[in-house]
Amino acid sequence: MAVSLKLAQVGRECVACGSCLRVCPRGAIHIRSGVTAQIDSGACVGCGRCAKICPADVITIVQRGAGE
Amino acid sequence: MKRKWYDYLWIAELSYWVLGLCNILFAWLGVLFFFIPLLMAAIGGNKIYCNRYCGRGQLLGLLGRKLSRNAPPPRFLRSYWFRGGFLAFFMVMFGLMLHSTYRVFSGAPLRQTVTLLWMFRLPWQWAxxxxxxxxxxxxxxxxxxxxxxxxxxxxxTMVLFRPRSWCVYCPMGTMTQGICKLRQGKEDVTCGGKG
Structure with a gap:
C-alpha cells in the first residue's frame, strides 16, 4: 500500500481524553501514560478524523517530514 | 468496529439522572464517578476511565452528533491556567457543599434545594x-x-463547540491527568537515576 503523504500531529496541550481513539480507522493512536495522545506515524494515513473530533483542537494534519 | 460492553456506559449516566430525579438520595451514586477515575489514575497511571469508561463523555459524544456545531473551541479552554483555575473553583464550591453538609450534621436545618450553576436554587420540596x-x-x-x-x-459547550468539549476542562480529567503527569515524572526520575 502507498504511504500517505500526510500525518496527524498532537500538540502539547492535549488533555488525553481519548476522543481520537474512537474515530481512528487504523488504530494508530494511543494515550501515553494518561498524559497525551501519541500517533503511530507508521500506521497513520492522515485522514484527519482525529483532528475533526478533538475537543481541545490540538491535532493538526501535516505533510510527512515537515513536522515529524 | 465491534462494540464492547463499556461502549454502553452512557446508559449508566442516563440512569443516574432518571434515578436522581425520582429520588434525590440516588445522587450518592455519583460519588463513584468521582472516586473511580482517581483510583484508576493513581493505581494504573492512566486515563483509561476518560478514554473508555466515562458515561458522560460517551453521552455528550452521542448527543453531539446531532446537536453540536462542531466548531473549534477557544484556545483558552485548553490552557493550563483555565483548566487549573476551573478545577480550583470547582473544588472550592465542592468544599462549600461539604461544609453545608457538616452544618446540617451539626444541627442546622436541612435545605431542600438543588443549586444549579452555583447561583440558582431550584426548589426540591417533593423529595x-x-x-x-x-x-x-x-x-x-x-x-x-x-x-x-x-x-x-x-x-x-457540546452545542457551542465540539461534542466532548467538556472533557477539555472537566475537573476530574484535569485531576487524573495531573496524577498521571506526577507518576510519569517520578518514573522518569527513577529511570534517570538508574541510567
Whole structure:
C-alpha cells in the first residue's frame, strides 16, 4: 500500500481524553501514560478524523517530514 | 468496529439522572464517578476511565452528533491556567457543599434545594428524604447540584463547540491527568537515576 503523504500531529496541550481513539480507522493512536495522545506515524494515513473530533483542537494534519 | 460492553456506559449516566430525579438520595451514586477515575489514575497511571469508561463523555459524544456545531473551541479552554483555575473553583464550591453538609450534621436545618450553576436554587420540596439522617439528604442535594451544574456546562459547550468539549476542562480529567503527569515524572526520575 502507498504511504500517505500526510500525518496527524498532537500538540502539547492535549488533555488525553481519548476522543481520537474512537474515530481512528487504523488504530494508530494511543494515550501515553494518561498524559497525551501519541500517533503511530507508521500506521497513520492522515485522514484527519482525529483532528475533526478533538475537543481541545490540538491535532493538526501535516505533510510527512515537515513536522515529524 | 465491534462494540464492547463499556461502549454502553452512557446508559449508566442516563440512569443516574432518571434515578436522581425520582429520588434525590440516588445522587450518592455519583460519588463513584468521582472516586473511580482517581483510583484508576493513581493505581494504573492512566486515563483509561476518560478514554473508555466515562458515561458522560460517551453521552455528550452521542448527543453531539446531532446537536453540536462542531466548531473549534477557544484556545483558552485548553490552557493550563483555565483548566487549573476551573478545577480550583470547582473544588472550592465542592468544599462549600461539604461544609453545608457538616452544618446540617451539626444541627442546622436541612435545605431542600438543588443549586444549579452555583447561583440558582431550584426548589426540591417533593423529595422524600425522611428515611435518612438530614446530613445524608443534604449531601445528596448538594452533590446532585454539582453533577447537574457540570452536566449543564458540558451540554452548553457540546452545542457551542465540539461534542466532548467538556472533557477539555472537566475537573476530574484535569485531576487524573495531573496524577498521571506526577507518576510519569517520578518514573522518569527513577529511570534517570538508574541510567
Amino acid at each position: 422524600d428524604v425522611e428515611m435518612v439522617a438530614p446530613w445524608v439528604a443534604q449531601f445528596a442535594f448538594g452533590f446532585f447540584g454539582v453533577m447537574m451544574t457540570s452536566t449543564v456546562l458540558g451540554l452548553l
